Amino acid sequence: MNEQELKKLWQTTNQKLEKTLAADRINSNEISQLKVYHFISSMKPIKLFTLFAGIIWVGLGAIFLSHKYLYAFSESNKFFLFSATVQVGLTAVALFVYLFQLITIYQVDITDTIFKTQKKLAQLKISTLWVTRVLFLQLPVWTTFWWNEAMFREWNVVQWLITGSLTLTFVFAAAWLFINIKFENRDKKWFRIIFDGKEWTPLMRSVELLEQLDEFVAEIKPETNAST
Amino acid sequence: MNQKEQREYFRDIIEQHKGILFKVARAYCLNEDDRQDLIQEMMIQIWQSINRFNNQIKISTWLYRISLNVAISFYRKNMARANKNTMLNEQTEQIPTDDKTEEDQQLNLLEHFISELKEFDKALMILYLEDKSHAEIAEILGMTVSNVGTKIGRIKDKIKTRFSQLKS
Numbered sequence: 001m002n003e004q005e006l007k008k009l010w011q012t013t014n015q016k017l018e019k020t021l022a023a024d025r026i027n028s029n030e031i032s033q034l035k036v037y038h039f040i041s042s043m044k045p046i047k048l049f050t051l052f053a054g055i056i057w058v059g060l061g062a063i064f065l066s067h068k069y070l071y072a073f074s075e076s077n078k079f080f081l082f083s084a085t086v087q088v089g090l091t092a093v094a095l096f097v098y099l100f101q102l103i104t105i106y107q108v109d110i111t112d113t114i115f116k117t118q119k120k121l122a123q124l125k126i127s128t129l130w131v132t133r134v135l136f137l138q139l140p141v142w143t144t145f146w147w148n149e150a151m152f153r154e155w156n157v158v159q160w161l162i163t164g165s166l167t168l169t170f171v172f173a174a175a176w177l178f179i180n181i182k183f184e185n186r187d188k189k190w191f192r193i194i195f196d197g198k199e200w201t202p203l204m205r206s207v208e209l210l211e212q213l214d215e216f217v218a219e220i221k222p223e224t225n226a227s228t
Numbered sequence: 229m230n231q232k233e234q235r236e237y238f239r240d241i242i243e244q245h246k247g248i249l250f251k252v253a254r255a256y257c258l259n260e261d262d263r264q265d266l267i268q269e270m271m272i273q274i275w276q277s278i279n280r281f282n283n284q285i286k287i288s289t290w291l292y293r294i295s296l297n298v299a300i301s302f303y304r305k306n307m308a309r310a311n312k313n314t315m316l317n318e319q320t321e322q323i324p325t326d327d328k329t330e331e332d333q334q335l336n337l338l339e340h341f342i343s344e345l346k347e348f349d350k351a352l353m354i355l356y357l358e359d360k361s362h363a364e365i366a367e368i369l370g371m372t373v374s375n376v377g378t379k380i381g382r383i384k385d386k387i388k389t390r391f392s393q394l395k396s
Contacts, residue, residue, distance in 0.1 A: 003384065006357065008266060013251060013335065031271045031275050111277050111294055111297075112370075114297055114368060114369045117293075118297065139273065146284070212347065213348065219379070220309075
């Protein structure tokens with residue numbers, strides 16, 4: 001099949017499409033009644049629930065902790081206070097980053113060129129990895145919130161070895177994940193294991209899209225260079 | 229432009245250029261329900277962006293940008309579901325049957341081969357088949373004119389090979 005035949009064949013879709021797609025199912029009047037297509041309405045219920053649950057968690061945590069700092073600091077367990085502050089603080093940072101990125105994704109200019117828009121969208125989606133990195137940083141404080149001053153007076157070496165190694169392991173894991181969760185490690189097995197699952201599909205598809213863009217550019221380059 | 233004029237302008241654009249939306253949607257969605265959703269999403273984005281349209285670019289270029297951007301994002305979102313659906317049901321629908329004309333069969337095959345292409349190759353192929361100039365394709369996709377030619381040549385070869393494999 002030559003070029004002209006291919007194009008001619010494609011042109012026949014015009015008439016066929018207009019017959020097969022019922023025009024009344026696509027109502028331009030209804031769409032033009034839409035005043036604002038809200039960012040919130042574009043979010044899936046599960047994401048909205050996660051976001052609201054996170055806001056409530058951080059909100060209640062902030063109220064509880066500020067009360068402790070202001071009115072009950074001297075009698076509070078400082079280990080608990082420190083751990084809870086780090087946990088709530090990091091959750092707040094993650095929530096802020098997540099929300100900021102979702103809004104930025106929503107505001108990407110859809111009328112810009114395909115490569116520019118898709119690259120920006122994919123990069124923004126991938127940057128949601130930052131949220132996971134920040135959340136993993138919380139790991140060590142989940143092993144310290146129950147610590148107390150009596151432990152330092154009464155515990156023996158074995159008890160400290162067990163507790164200390166658990167905390168150190170979590171510190172190491174948190175730091176390692178924080179450093180290594182990045183786009184460049186997308187092909188590593190551990191990365192695929194962490195980001196396996198439905199909720200990560202859009203992110204992994206964004207990774208694939210960026211790879212496709214790179215391939216697209218790489219395929220063109222050799223010939224372009226050869227011709228120059 | 230007041231609200232009423234804007235609505236009329238929007239309706240005119242959709243009426244005159246709905247073929248662009250239909251063709252892009254057909255290339256990116258084999259499933260009929262998904263396709264309807266995709267067209268609706270494209271129309272919402274066109275409606276929302278209509279204030280930002282200026283006459284510096286052709287309306288068709290602007291519409292292709294929106295519909296392809298929406299289609300690629302939508303396609304990405306629905307990839308997992310689409311894969312399942314196309315594995316058995318949809319792909320068998322694309323295989324020519326005896327009660328169709330030869331032209332229908334060829335067209336089904338062409339659409340099927342296009343559906344096998346990657347997102348950006350697909351966009352390029354649609355624009356090429358729509359007889360867009362290399363300059364306009366470059367303006368829609370955001371690549372250089374010379375690269376458009378290089379890339380189209382490769383994709384055309386892929387499609388031709390698929391047709392000849394089928395014949396042999």
